[in-house]
Amino acid sequence: MLDQIWKAVKGWYDLLYPQLCLCCLEEQKAGKQTVFCVKCHSAFPFTNHFQVEDNGMMQHFYGRVKVERAAALMHFSEGGLVQQMLHTLKYKGMYQIGSNLGQMAADRMLESGFSKGMDAVIAVPMHAAKQQQRGYNQSEVIAEKLAEGINVPLIKDQLVKIKTTTTQTKKGRLERLENIKDSFIWKKNGDQQPNHVLLVDDVATTGATLEACIAAMQGAGIPKISVFTIAMAE
Ligand SMILES: [Zn+2]
Numbered sequence: 001m002l003d004q005i006w007k008a009v010k011g012w013y014d015l016l017y018p019q020l021c022l023c024c025l026e027e028q029k030a031g032k033q034t035v036f037c038v039k040c041h042s043a044f045p046f047t048n049h050f051q052v053e054d055n056g057m058m059q060h061f062y063g064r065v066k067v068e069r070a071a072a073l074m075h076f077s078e079g080g081l082v083q084q085m086l087h088t089l090k091y092k093g094m095y096q097i098g099s100n101l102g103q104m105a106a107d108r109m110l111e112s113g114f115s116k117g118m119d120a121v122i123a124v125p126m127h128a129a130k131q132q133q134r135g136y137n138q139s140e141v142i143a144e145k146l147a148e149g150i151n152v153p154l155i156k157d158q159l160v161k162i163k164t165t166t167t168q169t170k171k172g173r174l175e176r177l178e179n180i181k182d183s184f185i186w187k188k189n190g191d192q193q194p195n196h197v198l199l200v201d202d203v204a205t206t207g208a209t210l211e212a213c214i215a216a217m218q219g220a221g222i223p224k225i226s227v228f229t230i231a232m233a234e
Contacts, residue, residue: 022097023085035100045075045082047232050112057232060207065214068196068224069114072232073105076203082231086202090138098141098202101230105142106149109228118226120194121147121154124201124213125184127161142230143200155194158187159213176208184213186220196224204229 019028021037028037036044049055049071057070074082089097109115123143131137140156147154163183199213204227214225 022088022094022100023081025088035096040081043081045077045080047072047075049073050108050114056234057204057227057229060204060232061211061214061227064207065211065218066225067214067227069226070228071114072204072229073101073108074231076205076231076233086138086231089141090202093135095136095141098138099145102142102145103149105228105230106146109146109150114226114228115150115152115198117224118150118152118196118198120197121150121152122159122197122199122217123154123156124199124209125159125161127164130164139201142202146198146200146228152198155197158189159217160185160187173206173208176206177211180208180212181215182212184216186216186222188220193220194222196226197222198226198228201227201229203231203233205233 019035020026021028021040022035023040024037026037034041047055047057049057053069055071057072058067061067061070076082085097088094089101106115121143123137123140125131125140126134126137140154143154161183162185165180165183197217199210199217201210204210210227210229214227217225
């Protein structure tokens, strides 16, 4: 029912307002079916991570934590296109950005075999209080569509953030690691444990948050963990 109402509302909205590119937010030519304009799409700094197993994202974790596979969809640069787009997703509630990027990633995973053997998708969680304040977790928006696309269940509420952490943006890697260490726990759900988890986040800068999540899951006995983020800083 809600779905039908949403569709009806959206139909009217599309008539009244022209479609905007979800990246630059500029008006797209009528009849455009894609959510990103040609200019943005051709400027997306895609990585080669799905083609190269020993890629930059994978190297990120060497000597720190064991991961099976790792990939980012795009490169991240300060003030760049990707940062702007992820910012709109994170703070302005534009879920379609997350859904479309999730779908884009799913297509590449299926094509490359990246998601083979995975049996659970998990988004890096936010602290419950913070999520309530913002209304959604942007990583979960991405993970939801991604999970659907690769046909693997999305597990919510088992990886939990138990500590609120101060903002990470102005900290170095070690400082971030110290700040976020022990912030996550894995809650067991009976005897059922996933065997190979795909951990999803919007952006990896130092990788400290991902490392803390991986440590919590490995500590709980999950044998295989892979990582995917939309963007990765070099
Ligand atoms: Zn655009």
